[in-house]
Amino acid sequence: MNLKVKNNKAWFLVLPVLALVAFSAIIPLMTVVNYSVQDIFDNSSVFVGTEWYREILNDPRLQSSLIRQFVFSGAVLLVEIPLGILVALMMPKSGRMASLCLVILAMPLLIPWNVVGTIWQIFGRADIGLMGAFLNGIGIDYNYASNPIDAWLTVLLMDVWHWTSLVALLCYSGLRAIPDAYYQAAKIDQASAWAVFRYIQLPKLRSVLVIGILLRFMDSFMIYAEPFVLTGGGPGNSTTFLSQTLTKMAIGQFDLGPAAAFSLVYFLIVLLVSWLFFTTITHLDNKK
Amino acid sequence: MTKRKIIGISLYIFFIMLPIYWLVMMSFKSNEEILGSLTYWPVSFSLDNYATIFSDPSWYMGYVNSMIYVIMNVVITLLTALPAAYAFSRYRFLGDKHLFFWLLTNKMAPPAVFLLPFFQLYSSVGLFDTHIAVALAHCLFSVPLAVWILEGFMSGVPREIDETAYIDGYSFPRFFIKIFIPMIRSAIGVTAFFSFMFSWVELLMARTLTSIEAKPIGAIMTRTIGGEGVDWGLLAAAGVLTIIPGCLVVWFVRHHIAKGFALGRV
Numbered sequence: 382m383n384l385k386v387k388n389n390k391a392w393f394l395v396l397p398v399l400a401l402v403a404f405s406a407i408i409p410l411m412t413v414v415n416y417s418v419q420d421i422f423d424n425s426s427v428f429v430g431t432e433w434y435r436e437i438l439n440d441p442r443l444q445s446s447l448i449r450q451f452v453f454s455g456a457v458l459l460v461e462i463p464l465g466i467l468v469a470l471m472m473p474k475s476g477r478m479a480s481l482c483l484v485i486l487a488m489p490l491l492i493p494w495n496v497v498g499t500i501w502q503i504f505g506r507a508d509i510g511l512m513g514a515f516l517n518g519i520g521i522d523y524n525y526a527s528n529p530i531d532a533w534l535t536v537l538l539m540d541v542w543h544w545t546s547l548v549a550l551l552c553y554s555g556l557r558a559i560p561d562a563y564y565q566a567a568k569i570d571q572a573s574a575w576a577v578f579r580y581i582q583l584p585k586l587r588s589v590l591v592i593g594i595l596l597r598f599m600d601s602f603m604i605y606a607e608p609f610v611l612t613g614g615g616p617g618n619s620t621t622f623l624s625q626t627l628t629k630m631a632i633g634q635f636d637l638g639p640a641a642a643f644s645l646v647y648f649l650i651v652l653l654v655s656w657l658f659f660t661t662i663t664h665l666d667n668k669k
Numbered sequence: 670m671t672k673r674k675i676i677g678i679s680l681y682i683f684f685i686m687l688p689i690y691w692l693v694m695m696s697f698k699s700n701e702e703i704l705g706s707l708t709y710w711p712v713s714f715s716l717d718n719y720a721t722i723f724s725d726p727s728w729y730m731g732y733v734n735s736m737i738y739v740i741m742n743v744v745i746t747l748l749t750a751l752p753a754a755y756a757f758s759r760y761r762f763l764g765d766k767h768l769f770f771w772l773l774t775n776k777m778a779p780p781a782v783f784l785l786p787f788f789q790l791y792s793s794v795g796l797f798d799t800h801i802a803v804a805l806a807h808c809l810f811s812v813p814l815a816v817w818i819l820e821g822f823m824s825g826v827p828r829e830i831d832e833t834a835y836i837d838g839y840s841f842p843r844f845f846i847k848i849f850i851p852m853i854r855s856a857i858g859v860t861a862f863f864s865f866m867f868s869w870v871e872l873l874m875a876r877t878l879t880s881i882e883a884k885p886i887g888a889i890m891t892r893t894i895g896g897e898g899v900d901w902g903l904l905a906a907a908g909v910l911t912i913i914p915g916c917l918v919v920w921f922v923r924h925h926i927a928k929g930f931a932l933g934r935v
Contacts (some may be wrong), residue, residue: 394756410784491915588821
């Protein structure tokens, strides 16, 4: 059933997509590569080879924000993927309540990212915000502006609030795509709820989970606007993630060369992790 | 079991709604009230913030501009991604696996440094400050995403359905439109929503590629952050209004998302 036919004419079906994406992808990428090997003055530029790359890779700011970034993205995936699956399983299957749930789940996704930061900035304040006031009211000394751990947890909670819906919506539509016959067969076999999940639902969710995990990894790894608005990267450097270090370099210091080299290193890290994940998954599939 | 499910989903909905509740309440308050003290309900309820937005074309045209390029983006994305995803799910061809992964890599570049070449590219082809420029630029991430999501769902449709249709004498375009597309409705619903959503909240590219004619709402919102501080109430009202169009989209595609397969149609 899954044997694909070899047919090079399928290229014609892919061609519009290829042309559309390549138009916006290739020239900007080449331009950035070009920046990264040159020292650019007002009107002239000098070829400097790999100098910027060496400078960037030895930069302690990059190294520390990279570690912080990996910890953050790891935490995001550990919380959002299981929670997203759970929410999708708990949602009503049809009817008005299902529609209502879908609309409410979609809401956080639709708010521009800088506004998300703004909401949580007010929401978390101890004097005028609901969450901050509540936490302090029940005796927890919470202040995201001065305590690094509180700030980090607030950024994580904000991200969970903002993005778990994406995983949940993907899984929900994946679950709806399972034919009823599968569940009927499980019922005849008297399969437990866990067995139904493990052997029917989870395998059918594979493709949506792969894209969900990749999306959440990529977007959380490039998180910028939300923590920038909420904490400005502080207190100290506790919530200064990789893209903020990059933006500081690109805009703050007018260093196009090193910033371009930084961008490409950044891009390659995301690419490498995603590729490792994707090939491992497809490899495991082929083994079965 | 069902009782536990209802409690669980209610708790999650509560968690989602709390910050949104706070946003909506802020939009009805004055700045003095927002920053003055903790009030759970607007003491001096006012619609001034909304009045400001709806009476000023430079405000509300932002929503119109965003809507135009987002709709263009969704249409272009679906039209190109549907056949491509079908090709990836049904055929092996030269370079298919590499091409498939390459598509997604376009979503992986940190935007900060790429904005300048983007600006140069779209200026040089004369599209700067047009809606179509933003729509095309957003295709860079929306098309790969659409291909990936659609391919996953299409692979779940048994090949026998294609073969039966050919034996019954359907031509490829007719089979694709009449039989195949209705079968993957839930995937198309989800894909349409995701293309809409990512294009709607993307700000850096949209802001770089526009100045006046096609300026998106997100860029206009930043004017609430001025010299004498942030106009919190106005920003909150603008934020509330950004949620509404997307909710309408979900409302329209909800049946497609919740319906899933209609196997046995052929």
